Amino acid sequence: MITHPQNPSIGVLLFSLKGAVLQVIWKKVLFTILISSVVMATHGTVYNYKVLLTATPFTMWGLTLAIFLGFRNTVAYQRFWEARTLWGELLIATRNLTRQASSLLPELNRAERLELVNPLVGFAYTMRDHLRGDPPGADARRLLDPAALEALDGVGNRPNRLLGLLGRRFMDAARNAGAGEVIQTGFDAQLTRMSIAFGGCERIKSTPIPYPYILMLHRVVHIYCFLLPFCLVDSIGWFTPVAVGVLAYTFFGLDALGDQIADPFDTHPNDLPLNALCRGIEISAMELLGEPAPAPELPVDGVLL
Amino acid sequence: MITHPQNPSIGVLLFSLKGAVLQVIWKKVLFTILISSVVMATHGTVYNYKVLLTATPFTMWGLTLAIFLGFRNTVAYQRFWEARTLWGELLIATRNLTRQASSLLPELNRAERLELVNPLVGFAYTMRDHLRGDPPGADARRLLDPAALEALDGVGNRPNRLLGLLGRRFMDAARNAGAGEVIQTGFDAQLTRMSIAFGGCERIKSTPIPYPYILMLHRVVHIYCFLLPFCLVDSIGWFTPVAVGVLAYTFFGLDALGDQIADPFDTHPNDLPLNALCRGIEISAMELLGEPAPAPELPVDGVLL
Amino acid sequence: MITHPQNPSIGVLLFSLKGAVLQVIWKKVLFTILISSVVMATHGTVYNYKVLLTATPFTMWGLTLAIFLGFRNTVAYQRFWEARTLWGELLIATRNLTRQASSLLPELNRAERLELVNPLVGFAYTMRDHLRGDPPGADARRLLDPAALEALDGVGNRPNRLLGLLGRRFMDAARNAGAGEVIQTGFDAQLTRMSIAFGGCERIKSTPIPYPYILMLHRVVHIYCFLLPFCLVDSIGWFTPVAVGVLAYTFFGLDALGDQIADPFDTHPNDLPLNALCRGIEISAMELLGEPAPAPELPVDGVLL
Amino acid sequence: MITHPQNPSIGVLLFSLKGAVLQVIWKKVLFTILISSVVMATHGTVYNYKVLLTATPFTMWGLTLAIFLGFRNTVAYQRFWEARTLWGELLIATRNLTRQASSLLPELNRAERLELVNPLVGFAYTMRDHLRGDPPGADARRLLDPAALEALDGVGNRPNRLLGLLGRRFMDAARNAGAGEVIQTGFDAQLTRMSIAFGGCERIKSTPIPYPYILMLHRVVHIYCFLLPFCLVDSIGWFTPVAVGVLAYTFFGLDALGDQIADPFDTHPNDLPLNALCRGIEISAMELLGEPAPAPELPVDGVLL
Amino acid sequence: MITHPQNPSIGVLLFSLKGAVLQVIWKKVLFTILISSVVMATHGTVYNYKVLLTATPFTMWGLTLAIFLGFRNTVAYQRFWEARTLWGELLIATRNLTRQASSLLPELNRAERLELVNPLVGFAYTMRDHLRGDPPGADARRLLDPAALEALDGVGNRPNRLLGLLGRRFMDAARNAGAGEVIQTGFDAQLTRMSIAFGGCERIKSTPIPYPYILMLHRVVHIYCFLLPFCLVDSIGWFTPVAVGVLAYTFFGLDALGDQIADPFDTHPNDLPLNALCRGIEISAMELLGEPAPAPELPVDGVLL
Structure with missing residues (x-):
């Protein structure tokens, strides 16, 4: 996630290169500008044959293009925002379970509570690593105890397995503390919430926008972009490359941005800051228990990962 | 579901035929190109009568066309995505029940647990077969025990009946393990979730977009596409077939794609990968129980079914 | 609901009259075509006065028209789909209660179970009749026992009253079977779900799109349609009636379709197939109990009611 | 709410003045028609200076205008429909509580049940009066007992206070009837539902669309409307006032309608029929108890309040 | 939040400066008007070179611009409205807990109830201060007892910690009053609701619209705005600055308004009135307990903060 500068000047807004989109599309944009320049130089003549293109077909293509671009953009953002909301759900469920581990099971001592909450926090890191296609990283291994790590060994879907383990541990702790079925199913309801958050992220990850x-x-x-110069060259002359360049910038830019945010679990600058979200979950849980909490993740070079 | 190639080259994007849409619509597109070519050759004259068509009626038709296409496209995708979400719900409910079968009923032994979870996984396969209009296939028969298979025999709506059976078995298991009403209704809540997922898929299946x-x-x-050449031929000449062909490609393509994803339970390349989803449910449940899990489904020729 | 033909030919798609919309609007479309023909014959002259109309006002009117048509269309479809979803909810709740009547109250015998489930299924028919403004029909009377029928006698809102009755019966059955408060409130939760489905349908029925x-x-x-010929006649001549006719067909058609699906409980061909939905609920419940189920409703002349 | 005429004739649709919008905007529409007529008479000359306006700036302004109008219209309708849905929720919760008062507490006698249900119905009237900025009216005072009325005396937010009172009474009744915690929290869940409906209406009331x-x-x-005549006068001559008038009618009409339905709790003809909704709640509750129910509210002059 | 004037006159609507948007954008609008005036004076000639720009590129840029502006506007408003809804949720949860503290725990005396409800109300103020990046202000310190204030000392995420504390206190109170697990989890469900409201606001705060x-x-x-004069100057002459100024006003205005409401927790005039919302929560809770309530916040200069 790119952190917005506070009150950026017009200069920054107009000329900054830090949008992480121009880096991806500059070749295509430059190419269309080059085409436009050639077309301008030859006055739209290819092999001595004048290409006649009015604005009419572009207006008609624009009809479907608007539908396509608008649709794709909306869907990509919905995926991004749903993924963010699901991670928010995970944060909320982790907080709830941590809160309940104190309020509903007041008999537990500090070590017992940490034994429950540490793998709970470890779940977030494990889920992040799984969504990025990585094995459990340093953070997950720091928080999971050997028994939990062993249970995840060689398993394809580690967060799923870990959630099963958490279920057994929470129920055991509840039963040992003398809690009845109501409190057990209360814990289970929060685990279900975590299961929903994880399942939702898997759904977004595994089902891209239809190809x-x-x-x-x-x-x-x-x-559209490659033919446009032939349409414009007769009416606006040397301004053609500028007009086509601006249009190509927005078309290719919208397209590239859609690509990035539609699959928001990677480590592109416009993806969700999963590292920071996981750290936030850890801080929340530790502060709830009154334990020392790690420092929050900070943006590096304006990008929070 | 067509699996996206990673970082496709521009060449692939522009000239690949593997979108599963061009195969359906190429005849119509070709036909409009042919019409356009004829119109171009005759300069828009039919039986010595010059057809005069300006862009104005096309702009006006474009008004409703944009509403129709945008609406249809949005609704088709919503149906696709809701169906996917409902299958995600089924995955989550199956995981929850499997988790609860260990955590809330710790007294069950391995065989008893499998007796509960196997038909649970079988439900997903039965639901897939039912939505595709097929009888229970090899996978369902592999996972369902003889008693369950017999109960489904000759029944119109098999998943519905199987869910009733699952309800009785889970409650019996809970009662036998000494669990009280709270845990019983906890199980029942997950069965309700499965009932919602199944009912939702039936709704999508049985209620198409109004004809x-x-x-x-x-x-x-x-x-629009068949008359367009008469409008364009006077202004853009030999470019008419190209312009009309591109437009026909997007119009017919959007239409065909809408047809495919609006009814996402079939086995077209752009439908939901129900086989892979069912297999994923089986893997999840088996990994949760610590049982050996089958290998995930892999795309064949870039298509996951 | 009109059942889609499988793989309709282009001929069917272009020339079929079975959309249930053309029957409603053909007079208006014909009238605009007639006006256009007159305008064409007189070259846009009314009483020797030439009416000069450019495309500009139509483009501007098109701005609001697009907003109106798009909005109305979206809202009408949302009402249709929400109504369908609510009926799906009713199906799910009926199935859940039927399942729970076996799994949570295993002590009930066959007759006792039917005594509970028959009026439950009767609720769907009663709700259908109420939404259509009819008294309880043959199906409802077949499924409701004399006591239930008597309770509905002379009551304004029969489904509401019947739901109250169902509540008392299910609770009595639960208490008689020795079930505790948890199972009682479990039944009540499904009745609430039915109450939500019914209340939602009443809301759609009683609150049309603002007039x-x-x-x-x-x-x-x-x-728009009546003035359009004057705009087109000078530029496209004898093609005016065709262009105006096509536009009128989509405008009036979208409007008429919106009218039909915005109030989806009637018996127009594009309304929800409430008969078939009720029958489906009955089949589901009977199959769950292992009782003989009636045959599903079949489309008559391509229309399912 | 204006009740739709059944199958209105085209004459009614085109010339009826009963939309409650024309009464609000006729002055503005007339004013733009007057301006247009003056512009037409002077051929677009102001103080001997010819105002030259092409369609281009109007097309560009149309871009944002379409965004503004579409957005405002969608949001206004969403507020209207959410408010209607929340009132539907209130109806459902009232019915549920009434049903539960019979089914879950079968020991209560008729008087005790009415003592619970009467103030429940009174809540709807109190909420209506509160949303309209009125003190409790005749209906509320008819249904609330002296103790309840006294508790509301001098309180700023009466529905909130009344809900607290209902909570205490339902819990007392449950405890007196020997019902346990599960049934108590079951009642409380319906009160929470009422709290959500009330809080949602307050939110809509207190947070208008940003100014x-x-x-x-x-x-x-x-x-747009005041400058448009200068653009049209040269091309369409004496038709200018008609074209501008039609456009002004839709622009101002959409705007005025948005104003009315965005704040749907007042007593304008297009607002929600709160009187009828409250009466419907009362009828529902009374019919559930088998008590005599009042007659439903009927539209006066085609308007239901 | 700017409070709407009741029935503003046309004069107010057209010339009022109190929209809090013109103050932000007047420099940019003025600048485009100045550019337009210069272009008009030089007839579009820059350094003796005539800039030829037709409307065609603007129409094409308008395509993406409409998508961008519409998307951004919709998303910004959705964030605003979701934030408002989450604060409404907090109000509802606070009311529910206050109601339950009387109805489900009737044994508590007035002081014990206030000990529970005061920090509950304090949570809203703490959350407001946290979202605005401030330490707990006077209101929070007034309502929180020394023990609670001490627990929040030096903690990064104070509302999170406070919610944990509230959890422990409510459960202790319930246990001391002899309430069982059902009522305890009933309280916990409302705390979860508060957790969801808080987590949702954090999500909106921490995840801006992708940069x-x-x-x-x-x-x-x-x-668009800086080049537009060159396009318009030849056709509409001295009207160019007016046309460009109006367009720039809506473009920059929509953009600035989007900026303000997309991050709705600050103290700009168009942000959510968090002070008034917190005060409303306090009033609601106090009125429910029958305690003296503070006066509601009033708008200052037409702005409610």
């Missing part, structure tokens, strides 16, 4: 949308959108955008 | 939408959309799209 | 929307939309659509 | 939206929308609409 | 959207939107808007 033909991406394919058709790419094709129409490319055709 | 007049499809009819009107088809008609306007066809009229 | 001024319909009024303004109708007015602008009519003015 | 700058209204301000900017008004300004652009006025500028 | 590239803002960047691209700003760039296109600026380029």
Whole structure:
């Protein structure tokens, strides 16, 4: 996630290169500008044949293009925001379980509580690593005890397995503390909430926007941008490369941004800051228990991962 | 579901035929290109009569067309995504029940647990087969015990009946293990969740987008594409077939894609990968129990079914 | 509900009259075509006065028209789909209660179970009849026992009263079977779900889209279609009636379809198939109990009611 | 709420004045028609200076205007529909509590039940009066007993206080009838539902659409309509006043309608029929108890309040 | 929040400066008007070079601009409204807990009840201060007892910690009053609701709209507005500055308003009135307990903070 500068000046807004989108698309934009310049130089003539293109087909293509771009953009953002909301759910469920571990089981001592809460926090890190396709990293291994780590060994879906383990531990702790079925199912309800958050993230990860949308959108955008100079050159002359360049910047930019935020669990600058979210979950749980909490993740170079 | 290639080159994006949409619509697109070519050759004259068409009626038709296409596209995707979410719900409910079968009923032994969880996993396969209009397939028969299979025999709505059976078995297991009403209703809440997922999929399956939408959309799209050459031929000449072809590709493509994803339980390449989802449910449940899990489904030729 | 033909040919799609919309609007469409023909014949002259209309006002009216049509269309479909979802909820709740009547109260015998489930299924039929403004029909009377029928006699809101009766019966059955408060409130939760489904349908039924929307939309659509020929006649000549006819078909068609699906409980061909839904609920409940189930409703002439 | 006429004739639709919007905006529409007529008479000349305005700036202004109008319209309707849904929730919760008062507490006699249900119904009337900024009216005072009325005396937020009172009474009744914690929290869950419905209505009431939206929308609409004649006069001549009048009617009408339904608790003809909704709640509760129910509210002059 | 004037006159609507948006953007709008005036004076000539710009590129840029502006506007409002809804949730949960503290624990005396409810109300103020980046202010310190204040000392996330404390106190009170697990988990459910409201607000606060959207939107808007005069000057002459000024007002205004309401917890005039909301929570809780309540916050200069 790119952290917004506070009150950026117009200069920053207009000329800053730090949007993480221009780096991806500058070649395509430059290419369309080059095409436009050539078209401008030849006055739209290819092999001595004048290409006549009015604005009419572009207006008609624009009809579907607007539907495609608007749809793709909305869906990509919805995926991004749903993923963020699901991580918020995980934070809330972790807090609830930590709170309940004190309020509903007041008999537990500090060590017993930490034994429950540490793997709970470890779940967030394990889920992050799983969504990024990595094995459990240093943070997960720091928080999970040997028994838990062993249980995850060689398993395909580690967060799923860990959640099963957490279920057994919380129920055992509840039963040992003399809590009845109501409190047990109360804990279970929060584990279900975690299960929903995890299952939702898996769903977003495993089901991309149907490929033909991406394919058709790419094709129409490319055709549109590469043919546009022939349409504009007769009416606006040397301004053609500027006009086409601006349009290509927004079309390719919207497209590239959609690509990035539609799959928000990677480590691109515009993805969700999973490291910071996991750390936030750890801080929340530790502060609830009155334990020393680690420092929050800080943005590096304006980017929070 | 077509699996996205990682970082496809521009060449792949522009010229790949693997979108599963072009195969469906190429005849219509070709036909409009042919019409356009004829119109171009005759300069828009039919039986010595010059057809005069300006862009104005197309702009006006475009108004409703944009509403139709945008609406249809949004609704089709919502159906696709809701269906995917409901299958995610089924996964989550199956995991929850499997987790609860260990954590809330710790007295069960391995065989008793498998007796509960196997038909639970079998429910997913039965639901898949039912939504595809098939009888219970090899997977369902592998996981369901003879008693369960017999109960499903000759029944119209098998998943419904199986859910009733699962209800009785889970409650019996709970009562036998000495669990009280709270834990029983806890199990029942997850069965209700499965009932919701199944009922939702049935709703999507049995209630298509109202037919007049499809009819009107088809008609306007066809009229638009077949008349467009007469409008364009005077201003853009030999470019007419290209312009009309691109437009027909997006119009018919959007329409065909909408058809495919609006009814996402079939086995078209753009439908939901129900086989892979069912397998994922089985793996999840088995890993939670510490049992050996089957290998995940892999895409064949870039398509996951 | 009109059942979609499987793989309709282009001929069917273009020339079929079975959309249930053309029957409603053909007079208006024909009238605009007639006006257009007259305008074409007189070259846009009324009483020797040439009416000069450019495309500009139509573009501007198109701005609000697009907002009106898009809004009305979206809202109408949302009402249709919400109503369908609520009926799905009713199906799910009926199934849950039937399942719970076996799994949570295993002591009940077959007759006692049917005594509970028959009026439960009767509720769906009663709700259908109420939403259509009819008294309880043959199906409801078949399933409700004399005591229940008597309780509904002379009551304004029969489903509401019946739900109260169901509440008392399920609680009595639970108490008689020795079930505690948890199971009682478990039953009550499903009755609440039915109450939500019924209340939601009543809301849709009793609160139409605010009348001024319909009024303004109708007015602008009519003015647009009746004046359009004067704008087009100078540029596209004899093609004017075709262009106006196509536009009128989509405008009036979208409007008429919106009217039909916005109030989806009637017996128009595009309304919800309440008969089939009720029958489906009955089949589901009977199959769950292992009782003989009636045959599903079949479409008559391509229409499922 | 204006009740839709059944199958209105085209004459009614086109010329009826009963939309409750034209009464509000006719002055503005007339004013723009007057301006247009003057512009037409002077051929767009102001003080001997010819105002030259092409359609281009209007097209550009139309871009933001479409965003503004569409957004405002959607948000206003969402507020209207959410408010209606919350009142539906209140109806459902009242029914549930009434049902539970019979089914879960079968020991209560008729008088005790009425003592619980009467103030429950009184809550709806009190909430209506509160949302309209009125003190408890005749209906509320009819249903609330002296103790309840006294408790509301001098309180700022009467529904909130009344809900607290209902909570205490239902719990007392449950405890007196020997019901345990599960049934008590079951009642409390329905009271929470009522609390949600009330809190949601308060939210809509107290948080209008941000003022700058209204301000900017008004300004652009006025500028657009007042300048439009200068653009149209040269091309469409004497038709200018008609074209501008139609546009002004839809722009100002959409705006006025948005104003009315965005704050749906007042007594404008397009607001929610709170009187009828409250009466419906009373009828529902009384019919559930088998008590005589009052007659439903009927529309007066086509308007249901 | 700016409180809407009741029935503002047209004069107020057109010329009022109190929208809190014009103050932010007047420099940019003035600058575009100045550019337009210079362009008008030089007839679009820069350094003796005539800049030829037709409307075509603006129409094409308008395509993406409409998508960007509409998207950004919708998302910003959704964030605003979700934040408002979450604060409404907090109000509802506080009322529920206060109601339950009387109805479910009737044994508590007045002081014990206030000991529970005062920090509950203090939570709202603490959450407001936290979201604004402030330490607990006078209101929070007034309502929290020394033990609670001490627990929050030096903690990074104070509302989180306070919620943990509230959990322990409510459970202790319930246990001391002899309430069982059901009532304890009933209280816990409302605390979870508060946890959800708080976590949701944190999510909105910590995850802005992805930066590239803002960047691209700003760039296109600026380029559009600064180049527009060259396009308009030839056709509409001296009217250019007016047309460009109106457009710049809506573009920059929509952008600035989006900025303000997308992050609704600050103290800008268009942000949520958190002070008034907290005060409303306090009044509600006190009125429920029959305690003297403070006066509601009133708007200062038409702005409620």
